[in-house]
Amino acid sequence: MTTIKRTSSATWNGGIESGSGRINVGRSEVVLPFSLKTRIGADPSTNPEELLGSALAGCYSMSLAGELDSVGTPADLITSTATVYLVGGDGGFSIPTVDLAVTAQVAGITESDFQGVAQKAHEGCPVSRLFNADVRLTANLELR
Known part of the structure; x- marks a missing residue:
């Protein structure tokens, strides 16, 4: 059986309404900001x-x-x-x-x-x- 492990991570600062976070995508250098406004609103970035x-x-x-x-x-x-x-x-x-x-x-x-x-x-x-x-x-x- 082959097992391949891939890991990504996220950090969050503050409360849900005013806070924000960053998602680190795997082994790449891609870091994506996210917040409640990017999740339920139209603010640019991702979720x-x-x-x-x-x-x-x-x-x-x-x-x-x-x-x-x-x-x-x-x-x-x-x-x-x-x-x-x-x-x-x-x-x-x-x-x-x-x-x-x-x-x-x-x-x-x-x-x-x-x-x-x-x-x-x-x-x-x-x-x-x-x-x-x-x-x-x-x-x-x-x-x-």
Whole structure:
């Protein structure tokens, strides 16, 4: 069994309303500021939900590329977008749903075969499997 460890970290200063934090992304030098205003408002920067969406979109794109390669129809381009829904309720906030949309430019594959490969990639994507949310996949093929 292969185990690969990846670590990111975050720091937070102050209270929830006036405080802010920084997210350190893995081994990169990327440090992203975040706050309540970037989470629920329109202030620029990011928030944990957007980072979850980025992780899912990136992981799924790689998973789909691998599955397409395995059936002999490598993609020219894969674009994935994940929309994460943060919903407040009586028990607090939760993420009940994620919409995952992908458009792929692939030569030599039928729509039916592409849908099967897209679903297999979704089922095999480690980040997709991490979510207990209803991750709703929409897959679009652009024939070349």
